[in-house]
Amino acid sequence: MSASAVVSAPRRFQFGPLWLVLPALALLAVFFIFPLGRLFVLGVQDPGTGALTTEHYARLADTPVYWRILGITFRIAFLTAAFCLLLGYPLALWLSKMDSRRQSLMTLLVLLPFWTSYLVKTFAWMILLGNRGVLNSLLTDTGLLERPMRLMYNELGVIIGMVHAMMPLAVLTMLPVMNSIDNRLSLAAGTMGASRSQRFWLIYFPLSAPGVAAAGLLTFITSLGFFIVPAFLGGRGQTMLAQTIITQVQELVNWSFAAVLASLMVAATLVAIWIYNKFFGLSALSGQAPKVDGTPRGSAALRACGQRVLKDLAWLSSPFDRFASQDPSAKGGFSIYALVAVIFLVAPILVVFPLAFTSASSLQFPPPGYSLRWFEQYFSSPVWLAATLRSFGVAFATAFCATVLGGLAALALARSQSRWNGPIFALMLAPMVVPRIVIAVGLFYLMAQIGLVATNTGLVIGHTLLAIPYCFITIGAVLKSYDWRLNQAAETLGAGRLTILRRITLPLLRGGVISAALFAFVTSFDELTVAIFISGGLKTTLPKQMWDDMFLQLNPTLAAVSVVVLLIVTVILLATRKLQK
Amino acid sequence: MAAASQQGALVLEGLSKRYGTFTALEPTSLTIEDGEFLTLLGPSGSGKTTLLQMISGLTDPSEGRLIFNGEDWTHRPVNARGMGLVFQHYALFPHMTVAENVAFPLEMRKLPSAEMKTRVEETLRKVQLDQFAHRFPKELSGGQQQRVALARCLVFRPKVILMDEPLGALDKALREHMQLEIRRLHKEYGTTIIYVTHDQEEALVMSDRICVMNHARVEQIGAPSQIYGNPETLFAATFIGHSNVLSGEKVSSDGDVATIRTPFGTFSGKHTARDRSATDVSLIIRPEQMRLGSAPGDAFDGVTGRLTDLIYVGAETRLLLTLGSDTSLTLRHDPSAGDLPSIGDEVAVHWPKTAARIVT
Ligand SMILES: Nc1ncnc2c1ncn2[C@@H]1O[C@H](COP(=O)(O)OP(=O)(O)OP(=O)(O)O)[C@@H](O)[C@H]1O
Ligand SMILES: [Mg+2]
Numbered sequence: 001m002s003a004s005a006v007v008s009a010p011r012r013f014q015f016g017p018l019w020l021v022l023p024a025l026a027l028l029a030v031f032f033i034f035p036l037g038r039l040f041v042l043g044v045q046d047p048g049t050g051a052l053t054t055e056h057y058a059r060l061a062d063t064p065v066y067w068r069i070l071g072i073t074f075r076i077a078f079l080t081a082a083f084c085l086l087l088g089y090p091l092a093l094w095l096s097k098m099d100s101r102r103q104s105l106m107t108l109l110v111l112l113p114f115w116t117s118y119l120v121k122t123f124a125w126m127i128l129l130g131n132r133g134v135l136n137s138l139l140t141d142t143g144l145l146e147r148p149m150r151l152m153y154n155e156l157g158v159i160i161g162m163v164h165a166m167m168p169l170a171v172l173t174m175l176p177v178m179n180s181i182d183n184r185l186s187l188a189a190g191t192m193g194a195s196r197s198q199r200f201w202l203i204y205f206p207l208s209a210p211g212v213a214a215a216g217l218l219t220f221i222t223s224l225g226f227f228i229v230p231a232f233l234g235g236r237g238q239t240m241l242a243q244t245i246i247t248q249v250q251e252l253v254n255w256s257f258a259a260v261l262a263s264l265m266v267a268a269t270l271v272a273i274w275i276y277n278k279f280f281g282l283s284a285l286s287g288q289a290p291k292v293d294g295t296p297r298g299s300a301a302l303r304a305c306g307q308r309v310l311k312d313l314a315w316l317s318s319p320f321d322r323f324a325s326q327d328p329s330a331k332g333g334f335s336i337y338a339l340v341a342v343i344f345l346v347a348p349i350l351v352v353f354p355l356a357f358t359s360a361s362s363l364q365f366p367p368p369g370y371s372l373r374w375f376e377q378y379f380s381s382p383v384w385l386a387a388t389l390r391s392f393g394v395a396f397a398t399a400f401c402a403t404v405l406g407g408l409a410a411l412a413l414a415r416s417q418s419r420w421n422g423p424i425f426a427l428m429l430a431p432m433v434v435p436r437i438v439i440a441v442g443l444f445y446l447m448a449q450i451g452l453v454a455t456n457t458g459l460v461i462g463h464t465l466l467a468i469p470y471c472f473i474t475i476g477a478v479l480k481s482y483d484w485r486l487n488q489a490a491e492t493l494g495a496g497r498l499t500i501l502r503r504i505t506l507p508l509l510r511g512g513v514i515s516a517a518l519f520a521f522v523t524s525f526d527e528l529t530v531a532i533f534i535s536g537g538l539k540t541t542l543p544k545q546m547w548d549d550m551f552l553q554l555n556p557t558l559a560a561v562s563v564v565v566l567l568i569v570t571v572i573l574l575a576t577r578k579l580q581k
Numbered sequence: 582m583a584a585a586s587q588q589g590a591l592v593l594e595g596l597s598k599r600y601g602t603f604t605a606l607e608p609t610s611l612t613i614e615d616g617e618f619l620t621l622l623g624p625s626g627s628g629k630t631t632l633l634q635m636i637s638g639l640t641d642p643s644e645g646r647l648i649f650n651g652e653d654w655t656h657r658p659v660n661a662r663g664m665g666l667v668f669q670h671y672a673l674f675p676h677m678t679v680a681e682n683v684a685f686p687l688e689m690r691k692l693p694s695a696e697m698k699t700r701v702e703e704t705l706r707k708v709q710l711d712q713f714a715h716r717f718p719k720e721l722s723g724g725q726q727q728r729v730a731l732a733r734c735l736v737f738r739p740k741v742i743l744m745d746e747p748l749g750a751l752d753k754a755l756r757e758h759m760q761l762e763i764r765r766l767h768k769e770y771g772t773t774i775i776y777v778t779h780d781q782e783e784a785l786v787m788s789d790r791i792c793v794m795n796h797a798r799v800e801q802i803g804a805p806s807q808i809y810g811n812p813e814t815l816f817a818a819t820f821i822g823h824s825n826v827l828s829g830e831k832v833s834s835d836g837d838v839a840t841i842r843t844p845f846g847t848f849s850g851k852h853t854a855r856d857r858s859a860t861d862v863s864l865i866i867r868p869e870q871m872r873l874g875s876a877p878g879d880a881f882d883g884v885t886g887r888l889t890d891l892i893y894v895g896a897e898t899r900l901l902l903t904l905g906s907d908t909s910l911t912l913r914h915d916p917s918a919g920d921l922p923s924i925g926d927e928v929a930v931h932w933p934k935t936a937a938r939i940v941t
Pocket of ligand 1: 605629630
């Protein structure tokens with residue numbers, strides 16, 4: 001063999017795969033990061049001179065009413081998150097114990113309320129909880145109550161509505177983590193002499209904790225920026241931060257103060273995320289169980305404390321072991337709870353169906369007779385039809401843009417091992433985590449200056465921003481199971497890059513790509529927050545039109561519209577499910 | 582070896598691959614002639630796949646050049662090389678049927694569909710899969726999938742075929758059939774084949790030359806008989822065929838002959854060690870060269886040991902001898918040499934000095 005001189009190979013100049021993330025990054029930079037930064041600056045600027053000032057923050061500090069609003073917002077968000085976890089955990093556990101076919105079927109019962117528009121859900125609760133609403137009618141008619149009970153326009157109404165709105169998110173976040181828990185671990189603990197409660201509290205629960213924490217985080221930060229439920233189901237005493245921001249922008253046109261409130265909201269969100277990341281790491285957010293690498297996060301003292309608590313819980317619940325192990329109905333009791341929880345999630349939504357077909361011109365329950373008049377009203381109303389068409393158009397455009405941008409970004413991250421992957425990943429998910437109201441206000445400020453308010457383009461940009469994280473996660477998940485060696489095989493067989501994309505990669509990812517597009521479609525079709533600011537006065541989208549109508553007067557047309565929206569979302573959901581199989 | 586090589590030859594010049602600080606392949610130089618059947622043989626992780634992938638272009642070398650037919654192909658795009666690669670893990674397209682998988686490379690070459698059809702059918706027949714043409718890969722057994730992978734590569738008749746353990750999942754009969762098929766194809770089309778296998782017997786049967794690899798480097802390259810008869814290293818001697826090894830220190834060497842001192846005596850043999858100056862060497866004697874009885878003359882060397890086991894393997898009987906505490910020898914019983922000794926006996930063995938090799 002010749003000892004020929006080693007010639008070093010000059011590196012080929014290559015467009016690394018990371019370039020594919022650029023379109024999504026550009027959109028996020030211009031319409032997400034920049035407006036957020038701008039908003040933050042507005043809060044510390046004198047509106048006249050532009051000089052740095054702390055006066056807006058000082059005003060906040062000096063006005064007790066804002067402190068109260070902050071307090072209420074945190075209280076409601078915290079209670080919502082707590083109830084969602086408490087009520088959602090057993091439901092998620094019940095689902096996780098099923099075989100995968102049954103599970104995917106039953107999960108539909110959680111997915112349906114998850115994808116149902118917040119407006120429809122809130123509208124349904126207004127019908128149910130009102131003074132002359134369904135519940136009060138039933139209770140007084142049967143003589144259980146003499147006078148109607150006050151179920152809404154108070155904290156009770158808000159909490160019911162919020163928990164109902166957020167619980168599906170909590171369940172769907174906990175479920176994948178529970179699914180990934182190895183059941184044999186509990187069995188193994190059993191062979192070592194652990195009782196039922198010890199197996200649950202010392203083995204199962206700690207393993208499911210990352211899912212619980214992720215669910216808690218997501219429900220908490222979503223609730224922080226929420227305004228639909230408190231606006232309709234709460235009274236004056238339940239005004240939340242997001243509502244105050246809307247008032248500051250739309251009625252008082254006080255940008256500086258709105259910016260201060262928005263910054264506070266972002267700060268609260270970041271603190272929540274920081275705490276979460278410190279203990280669990282952000283990876284659990286995207287639906288995967290975090291890697292257990294043997295190095296527990298958090299301090300040893302905290303861990304010891306947590307273990308102490310879990311041991312006490314195991315001890316406290318041990319007296320109940322006897323019932324559970326002897327009585328076969330214990331499992332039945334669990335199922336009954338799950339059934340009640342599912343009814344709580346689904347039934348309120350179904351109440352809009354009879355009312356949409358009522359013959360009366362009020363929302364009285366039960367309807368005195370049935371007719372199609374409210375659907376006729378809807379389909380003959382130019383305002384409703386225009387709004388529906390516009391929503392469809394915007395949703396289609398959004399689905400296309402978000403899928404392309406999110407998909408390319410997912411592809412880029414799947415193919416690159418750059419040290420930028422981490423920050424880019426976090427940035428792609430950020431629009432899902434930063435409260436929508438803040439994104440919307442920031443967008444409004446920017447778009448008002450560049451003339452995008454009241455345009456379809458503006459709406460599509462805003463909705464694409466919100467939908468990108470979903471597309472990114474969905475396509476990222478299918479890419480994870482994609483065998484990249486197939487590309488190599490195709491390459492050796494003579495295929496070029498485009499051919500590989502067209503003939504191999506896309507056909508294999510089709511299911512994921514189409515579900516991503518459908519998710520984006522539904523996200524846009526249901527979106528209200530951005531629409532409130534960007535859609536403009538006359539031409540509106542369907543959710544915006546519903547929002548306006550619900551403020552004016554509750555009428556059966558709204559029920560008919562809700563039914564239409566529900567059916568569209570259901571059809572899309574079922575289509576997605578079929579594709580993912 | 583001349584730098585200007587024959588037409589159609591594949592020349593590797595110091596090709597190496599590192600992942601970070603880990604070396605998957607040390608700088609390797611070798612020439613593969615046009616129409617040659619070269620086998621890469623070595624234990625798991627020795628860099629066989631890495632070398633193959635660099636030739637195919639799927640992996641960029643860290644250093645070195647690849648020259649095909651006089652042209653620098655180091656950075657030529659994979660799909661412009663027209664080499665066939667049979668993957669270790671099949672890499673069949675899961676959304677295409679067997680026939681579509683096999684037709685894929687022809688489509689890429691824009692063959693007329695009628696010709697495409699006959700070529701696909703003919704190739705599938707060759708690998709005995711014609712009745713599975715419309716199944717999807719996941720509906721096939723491992724061995725069937727492997728044959729699809731083979732067919733997908735054979736169908737476009739590439740000049741150079743790289744095969745990464747293409748027969749690993751097949752049973753013995755099918756394996757031998759496919760070996761013959763590959764040999765036939767190799768002769769018929771004059772294809773250059775670079776073939777990876779773990780199986781030394783397969784390597785001996787099929788190859789023009791064998792390239793023994795170990796620890797990310799080439800240990801020895803040569804014709805099967807050359808490697809079997811004149812191993813250069815202990816690894817090559819023990820990886821191909823069985824060897825009796827007596828380790829020791831080289832005391833002298835004279836041209837082609839060297840002398841080694843071991844705890845069991847001083848012996849001489851042909852000096853084939855790659856590193857001629859090394860003093861830590863081993864004496865290698867193949868089992869079939871050893872005979873029972875003490876050395877009959879000057880042309881022979883011999884030792885004595887305790888017989889510890891007798892193994893019957895059909896046609897022959899193997900004798901296992903122990904020398905000292907940790908050295909053992911194997912030899913084949915030659916019926917003409919008399920009766921079998923019994924276990925526990927002290928027995929003498931000898932071998933011709935010309936049959937012994939001294940390696941590093
Ligand atoms: N992408 C990679 N990154 C880091 N190390 C790698 C990579 N690919 C291969 N290696 C390492 O390079 C070494 C050689 O790998 P290679 O696949 O060439 O082995 P092989 O001889 O084909 O083994 P086998 O017979 O098991 O297929 C191995 O130690 C492997 O772990
Ligand atoms: Mg290999």
